[in-house]
Amino acid sequence: MSYNFEELSFSEAKDLLRKWRENNERRSDDVIELWTSVISDNVAKLGNEKHLVLEQVMYAALDCHAYHIAVMCTCMLSYEFPNSMRVLRYDAAYNEAKEAYGEALETLDKIIKADETNAAARKQRVAVLKSQGLINEAIKELVDYLKKFMSDVEAWQELCTLYSRQGEYARAAFCAEELLLHQPHNHLMHQRLADIRYTMGGVENMELAKSYYCQALKLNPDNMRALLGLFLTTNNLLSHYKSAGNAGKRKEVWKLCQWAQSGAARRQGQTRAPSAAAAPDLTQAMLALAIQD
Known part of the structure; x- marks a missing residue:
């Protein structure tokens, strides 16, 4: 569905952003256009949704390489939450998007040192290692992560994929x-x-x-x-069940x-199954x- 963002009211724009968040729709290009045309001049009017919107816009800006918008959103959040580990992760995401992997890992290590149970930072560290092509290091990091968070299904899926690639x-x-x-x-x-x-x-x-x-x-x-x-x-x-002793298995x-x-x-819509030949x-x-x- 296409939108004429310039004709949307502030309330409609806020509702649209909320809808995309609730439906887990990334819509990065649309989020940035909505931000620049409607939201950015009225951030204070967002009320309780201000921080959620800033986070949404920040990640959309990284997707679209609009780094100046990402920095602005991060600075606004950092000003209100100066010691927040979550805001520090935004810095790491920003450095990862700019391929400053060393700085991203340094920030994430700082978060993990302060809070060893920060699952999001540990998973983000795996993503940074993957971005660098360091698959073995990413596997090692993910194994260490799963020792602490054994019920994380997404982590098991990722580790399965990485092992298969190797x-x-x-x-x-x-x-x-x-x-x-x-x-x-x-x-x-x-x-x-x-x-x-x-x-x-x-x-x-x-x-x-x-x-x-x-x-x-x-x-x-x-x-x-x-x-x-x-x-x-x-x-x-x-082909393995050709011997007489495997006649039962071969038949099954x-x-x-x-x-x-x-x-x-x-599935092909055919009327009869093809022959063995x-x-x-x-x-x-x-x-x-x-x-x-």
């Missing part, structure tokens, strides 16, 4: 299992762990991946990525493979569907 899939799988403990009914968590197990390879990991893909599809039958993963996993396991895996094929066919072509089709999904 090729440390066993540790990534551990993080994914922790995520499952926190969100056992989230199909994406099951799918993520299955993806990692599939990437690790080997019969044992493939069997685990098959189980997690099945659970993801049980929780959300429309999860096309899990359907694709189940097809690829079962197709891989079929074959049924799952057929089921995954028919599910993909239905068409499996390689189906893989490409399912990949295309997963990307579109």
